[in-house]
Amino acid sequence: MNVEGATVLVTGTNRGIGRCLVDALYDAGAEKIYVGVRDVAKLGNLASKDSDRIAAVTLDITNPDQIAGAAATCDDINLLINNAGINSNTPLIGADSVDNARAEVETNYIGTLTMCRAFAPVLAANGGGMIVNVLSLLARVSLPAIGSLCASKAAGWLMTQGIRAELAAQGTHVMAVLPGSVDTDMTPGGEAKPGAIAAELVQAIRDGVEDLYPGDMAKRVSSGLAQDRKAVEKEFAAYLPK
Template identity: 40%
Template sequence: MQLKNAVVFVTGANRGLGRAFAQAALAAGAAKVYAAARDPDSIDLPGVVPVALDVTDAAQVAAAAARCTDVTLLINNAGVSQGAGVLAADAIATARRHFETNVFGVWALTQAFAPTLQANGGGAVLNVLSVLSWLTLPGLTPYSASKSAAWALSNGLRNELKAQGTQVTSLHVGYMDTDMTRGLDAPKSAPADVARLALDGIEAGAFEVLADELSRHVKQSLATSAPAYAA
């Protein structure tokens, strides 16, 4: 699909990669950009339409879909990341919070907007995943498990939405210079660069976008006898 004259809906658009997506969509010539966040007053980007949305709230998801009936590109960007060891007392509760946002939030938004996308010619869905879809680091098992599940969900959505002409693209990215990685000493991608790469991938019809060298390295290792997840 083409970004020029598209109508884009971005979740978690008040900061970080979500805000970068909204900016990149406007720069690419989108006709309208809906910027969704729990607190719409936190949206400070000129030219967008703020939308109140908690992706874990079924009523708010339904209200957003009912209001925004002109959407042609849904960007499922909203996500959470909290550290927890697998044997910690709160590990399962932490994992449930991750799955509610990172998996079921993506599922609910896509389910709610699928009829709109079909009515508007098919359109596309972009799901923001992670290199940790394929790799689990100590203390990040709840996050990694949720992103791995979101990867499987994205592949299932791609298969099922193909019949209505809806493209589904998965974005895998390593470390980005956002609040989520603050204090982490590692090479980080700029959110603006990742957003542009992802939108270029959508326009090219890609089913998957690997936004950095780390993601490309880990993906390539999966087919070897020494995959990164076993290191």
């Protein structure tokens, strides 16, 4: 897909990977970028970057009314990047309640699915286009210390496979992105820099990749999973604090 000239909506753009994605898409020549954000007051210098090519959209992906509003406003997009996500940093059994697990599912799975459902007709009307779902390497193997995040991302992984099949007939390409740890507010000190992840993602859009493992950690672990899935499961299980 051509990034140059694309009309894009990215969610969760006020910080982290989403913020870097906006810069990378802008530099790659995207014609228009809708920047989804829960609170436009938090947009920072994005708000004044280039009002001809960047437009803010108030969008909480757990709010169906705001999603419907965004689908009506951003009816010219041919690229949807579902980047917004949360990590409650909680285990499954050791957590005080299932509240964090529920919030992660509501955001990372149901929120992303609701976005895909709302924008599928928009993308069909605009020639097919592409959906990119930013998941996590932890969709493929559990890191039990944050097990509820992993389960929500695993749901996103199988959802992404399902919608890829459902939307093939309308010519919509669906990409899963599964990064390892990335140095953002979500994982301070993470191995990869968000700018490098964004750059790899933009190239993968051009190349029409289906499953992208950006960064060295993601590539290393995904290759380990292909060779010996159980060995990787046991390695990650050992990181659970005793």
